[in-house]
Amino acid sequence: MTSFNYITSFFLFLTIFSLSDAGFIGINYGRIANDLPSPTSVVQLLKTQGINKVKLYDTEPTVLKALSGSNISVVVALPNELLSNASQSQSFANDWVKNNILAYYPSTQIETIAVGNEVFVDPNNTTMFLVPAMKNIHSALVNSSLDSNIKISSPIALSCLASSYPSSSGSFKPELIQPVITPMLDFLRSSGSYLMVNAYPYFAYEGNADVISLDYALFRENSGQVDSGNGLKYVSLMDAQLDAVYAAMSAxxxxxxxxxxxxxxxxxxxxxxxTGAGQDNAAAYNGNLVRRVLTGGGTPLRPKQDLEVYLFALFNENQKTGPTSEKNYGLFYPSEQKVYNIPLTVAGLAGWNGGKTQSTPTPSPSPSPVNNSGGDGGGTVSTSGVGHTWCVANGKLGVKKLQTGLDYACGEGGADCSQIQPGATCYDPNTIEAHATFAFNSYYQKKNRAMGTCDFGGAAFVVTQAPKFGKCQLSPGN
Structure with a gap:
C-alpha cells in the first residue's frame, strides 16, 4: 500500500503542473425519472462538484435555461425519432437549430450536437437517416456562422464492431462500412469534429466474468495482457475497448x-x-477512471491522445426499463446525496486509494470480445419446448411501453435483433408486440433465463409454451 500511495502522489505532483495537457471528465445528465431535483438545483450541484462539462439527451428548455451563464460546456442531442425529418428536410434542420440552439447560445455554452444515439442498434431502423441528418444540421450551423463553434457528432455503441479481440483486430461490421461508417467518418473529418463512443467494460465483464479479471475491468493493478497483433500491453479493459475502435478506424x-x-x-x-454490479465495484471503476483521465495520457495505441470522458450518469433514474442495474448508474441519488464517494477533480484525487481491494483471487486478465452484442436467444431453432421457458411481450400495456422495452433490449441490452429487421426471417408479423416478443426473448435467453430478466417494466412475462410468431420459432436457449 505504501508504494501505491507513493506512485499516486507522484502522478498527482505531475498532474498539478500539467493539468492543461490532461483529459477531461464530464457527466451525462439523464432524466428518465420522476423524482429528480429541479434543473436549477442540478446546475448548482454540478458547480459544487467541480463538473464543468455536461451531456444531455435532448434540448429540454428548462435545462438549457438553467445552464445559461453557468460556464458549463454542454452537449445537446437531436433524438433518434427526429432523424428522419432532419435528414429529409433542410428547412426542418434549420428550424430545429433556430429553436433549440440559437435560442440559448451563447449564454448556454453549447459545444456539440449529438445527432442521434447508438443509431446502428435502433430497432426503428434509422441508420440510413444518420449522415444526411448530420449534414443538414451542420448546414444550418453554417448558415448561422456557428459551424466553427459547435461540432456535430453521433455516439456509437461498441456493437458496431465485427471484431474487437484482440484490440489490434478491431474492425467495423462490413454491412455498416459503405452505407454509414465511411460517410460519417468523412463528415467528421471534413467538419473538424470527433467520434463519440459509448464504451462499457461492465457489460463485457458481466457476460464473461469467468475469463476477465475484475481488477482488469476496474483499472486496478493486474499483470496485464499483451496483444498478439500489435505487441502492446493492456492493463485495463477500457483501453482495450477504445483501441479496438481506433484499430477499426485505422483499417x-x-x-x-x-x-x-x-x-x-x-x-x-x-x-x-x-455479476459485478455493486457499490464497491462502481466506486472503484469510476474513481479509478477519473484518476486515469485527469493524470493524463492515452491508450497504448494512442498514448499521446489524452482521454476525454463523460461518465454515465449523474443520477439514478427510477423510470428506466430493463434490469435493476439500468436504474442504478448514478453517482448521486435524486436527493443529491452521493451514492458513493469518488474524486471528480484533480484536488479530490489526493485521498483516493483506488477503491476497495478485491478479497478473493480473480482469473488472469484475458479480455474477451468487447462489443456488447451477443447471444443467439432470439434465433429460429425449433424445439419441443419440454422444460423450457420463453419471454413474451404483454400487449395490454400499449405501444409506448413495449417500444421502450424494445429499444432497451435491442440497444443497451445487447439482444440480437437482426432477424426482425425488414426482409429478415422474423420481420413478419410486423407488429410492435411481435417484435418486442422476439427482442425480449433474445435478451431473456442471453441472460440464461435468470430471474428478473423478463420484466421490462412490466411489459413482459414468462411462458412455458413456445409462442406463435409467424414462420419464426423462438429459441428457448440452451
Whole structure:
C-alpha cells in the first residue's frame, strides 16, 4: 500500500503542473425519472462538484435555461425519432437549430450536437437517416456562422464492431462500412469534429466474468495482457475497448480522427444475476477512471491522445426499463446525496486509494470480445419446448411501453435483433408486440433465463409454451 500511495502522489505532483495537457471528465445528465431535483438545483450541484462539462439527451428548455451563464460546456442531442425529418428536410434542420440552439447560445455554452444515439442498434431502423441528418444540421450551423463553434457528432455503441479481440483486430461490421461508417467518418473529418463512443467494460465483464479479471475491468493493478497483433500491453479493459475502435478506424484510413468517450459507467446495484454490479465495484471503476483521465495520457495505441470522458450518469433514474442495474448508474441519488464517494477533480484525487481491494483471487486478465452484442436467444431453432421457458411481450400495456422495452433490449441490452429487421426471417408479423416478443426473448435467453430478466417494466412475462410468431420459432436457449 505504501508504494501505491507513493506512485499516486507522484502522478498527482505531475498532474498539478500539467493539468492543461490532461483529459477531461464530464457527466451525462439523464432524466428518465420522476423524482429528480429541479434543473436549477442540478446546475448548482454540478458547480459544487467541480463538473464543468455536461451531456444531455435532448434540448429540454428548462435545462438549457438553467445552464445559461453557468460556464458549463454542454452537449445537446437531436433524438433518434427526429432523424428522419432532419435528414429529409433542410428547412426542418434549420428550424430545429433556430429553436433549440440559437435560442440559448451563447449564454448556454453549447459545444456539440449529438445527432442521434447508438443509431446502428435502433430497432426503428434509422441508420440510413444518420449522415444526411448530420449534414443538414451542420448546414444550418453554417448558415448561422456557428459551424466553427459547435461540432456535430453521433455516439456509437461498441456493437458496431465485427471484431474487437484482440484490440489490434478491431474492425467495423462490413454491412455498416459503405452505407454509414465511411460517410460519417468523412463528415467528421471534413467538419473538424470527433467520434463519440459509448464504451462499457461492465457489460463485457458481466457476460464473461469467468475469463476477465475484475481488477482488469476496474483499472486496478493486474499483470496485464499483451496483444498478439500489435505487441502492446493492456492493463485495463477500457483501453482495450477504445483501441479496438481506433484499430477499426485505422483499417479505413481514419487515423487522424479524435475520439471522445460519450458514455461509460458501472452500476451500483443490480439483480442477483448481474455479476459485478455493486457499490464497491462502481466506486472503484469510476474513481479509478477519473484518476486515469485527469493524470493524463492515452491508450497504448494512442498514448499521446489524452482521454476525454463523460461518465454515465449523474443520477439514478427510477423510470428506466430493463434490469435493476439500468436504474442504478448514478453517482448521486435524486436527493443529491452521493451514492458513493469518488474524486471528480484533480484536488479530490489526493485521498483516493483506488477503491476497495478485491478479497478473493480473480482469473488472469484475458479480455474477451468487447462489443456488447451477443447471444443467439432470439434465433429460429425449433424445439419441443419440454422444460423450457420463453419471454413474451404483454400487449395490454400499449405501444409506448413495449417500444421502450424494445429499444432497451435491442440497444443497451445487447439482444440480437437482426432477424426482425425488414426482409429478415422474423420481420413478419410486423407488429410492435411481435417484435418486442422476439427482442425480449433474445435478451431473456442471453441472460440464461435468470430471474428478473423478463420484466421490462412490466411489459413482459414468462411462458412455458413456445409462442406463435409467424414462420419464426423462438429459441428457448440452451
Amino acid at each position: 479505413l484510413k481514419y487515423d487522424d480522427l479524435k475520439m471522445v468517450v460519450s458514455e461509460t459507467g458501472w452500476p451500483s446495484k443490480g439483480d442477483e444475476s448481474e
